[in-house]
Amino acid sequence: MLRIYFIFLLFFCQSVIAQVTEKYIAQYAPIAKEQMKKYGVPASITLAQGILESGNGNSELAKEANNHFGIKCHNTWEGERVYFDDDEKNECFRKYPNVSDSFEDHSLFLKKPRYEALFELKITDYKGWAEGLKKCGYATNPTYATQLIQLIERYGLDQYDLGTSGQQASLNYFISENRIKYVKALKGESVEELTKRTQIGKKRLAKYNDWPELMVLKEGEIIYLQPKRNKASIASYKVKKGDTLRSISQQYGIKMKRICKLNGLANEATLKEGQVLVLR
Numbered sequence: 001m002l003r004i005y006f007i008f009l010l011f012f013c014q015s016v017i018a019q020v021t022e023k024y025i026a027q028y029a030p031i032a033k034e035q036m037k038k039y040g041v042p043a044s045i046t047l048a049q050g051i052l053e054s055g056n057g058n059s060e061l062a063k064e065a066n067n068h069f070g071i072k073c074h075n076t077w078e079g080e081r082v083y084f085d086d087d088e089k090n091e092c093f094r095k096y097p098n099v100s101d102s103f104e105d106h107s108l109f110l111k112k113p114r115y116e117a118l119f120e121l122k123i124t125d126y127k128g129w130a131e132g133l134k135k136c137g138y139a140t141n142p143t144y145a146t147q148l149i150q151l152i153e154r155y156g157l158d159q160y161d162l163g164t165s166g167q168q169a170s171l172n173y174f175i176s177e178n179r180i181k182y183v184k185a186l187k188g189e190s191v192e193e194l195t196k197r198t199q200i201g202k203k204r205l206a207k208y209n210d211w212p213e214l215m216v217l218k219e220g221e222i223i224y225l226q227p228k229r230n231k232a233s234i235a236s237y238k239v240k241k242g243d244t245l246r247s248i249s250q251q252y253g254i255k256m257k258r259i260c261k262l263n264g265l266a267n268e269a270t271l272k273e274g275q276v277l278v279l280r
Contacts, residue, residue: 017056020056020058021151022155023056024050024051024056025051025155025157027057028099029043029047029160031099031100031103032044032046032047032050032160035103035107036123036160036161038107039108039110039111040172041106041107042123042124042125042129043157043161044126044152044157044158044159044160044161045126045129045133045148045152046106046107047151047157047160048126048130048147048148048149048152049069049106049133050068050069050103051151052151053069053070054067054068054069054070057099061084062099064082064095065080065082065094065095065096066096066098066099067082067093067095067102068102069106069109070086070139071093071102071106072086072092075233076178076179076233079096080094080095080096081093081094081095082095087140108175108179109175111173111174112174112175112176113174113176113177114136114137115132115136115138116174117132117136119172119174124161124162126149126152126158126161127149130144130145130148130149133145133148173225176222176253177233177253178229178231178232178252178253178254180224180225180227180229181224181225181226182222182223182224182225183198183223184220184221184222184223185217185218185223186219189217189219190217191205191215194217198223198225205223208226208227208228209223209224210250210255212246221250222250224250224253228249228255228256228258229255229258230254230255231254231280232252232254232280234279234280235280236277236278237252237276237277238274238275238277239271239272239273239275239277240273243271245265252279254279254280259277262278262279262280263277
């Protein structure tokens with residue numbers, strides 16, 4: 001009799017959890033689909049991560065900070081903060097005014113260079129995305145990818161990936177470590193073709209990217225769609241062979257003239273291998 005009771009209790013608990021999860025999905029699937037169209041992150045992945053990271057929106061972090069994806073502050077976060085014990089004691093997590101902002105920031109977070117390889121996958125390849133997230137270091141749990149895949153298949157979350165392609169968004173851009181939008185030059189792409197693709201004029205792109213007068217794009221080159229910052233995400237940089245002021249400026253998203261000012265250099269200064277530059 002006791003064994004039957006425990007089996008009944010187990011099924012009851014599983015049923016309650018399923019109902020809570022289905023309610024979460026119904027509430028946030030429209031936001032996940034909107035994010036997929038805007039940024040190219042599969043809705044199934046967004047929902048599965050939200051379910052797992054926030055405990056269906058019932059975790060302390062989700063309730064207190066509207067943080068559904070466990071995103072920590074890192075050194076670029078300028079918004080509100082809360083502190084919880086995680087991998088270490090009293091770690092800093094991002095706090096949002098509402099849940100929609102948490103979903104938006106999750107998409108932007110995955111647009112960082114660290115996760116670029118994920119956007120080469122098909123929008124419907126949720127297994128590849130789940131495994132890629134683990135490989136790129138989104139979570140430390142060794143079963144993270146498996147848990148995401150199980151959630152997607154158990155609740156049919158892949159249905160939300162159908163009928164649209166995130167890669168068909170108006171412009172599939174990325175976000176640098178210091179939060180600047182950028183794209184990468186395509187093979188054989190001309191400056192004129194780039195301006196059409198980005199819908200940004202040549203003069204503005206030239207200003208954002210410190211272009212020389214005769215600019216020839218190289219495949220994979222970073223092209224910023226916003227002004228670069230006055231400081232980089234790192235404090236200093238040791239010059240390597242072949243580095244130029246512009247290449248370092250592009251790599252770290254800091255204005256070239258700012259590098260010159262911080263280091264007392266002329267605009268056309270030639271760098272020496274081993275030279276240390278201050279970047280913030």
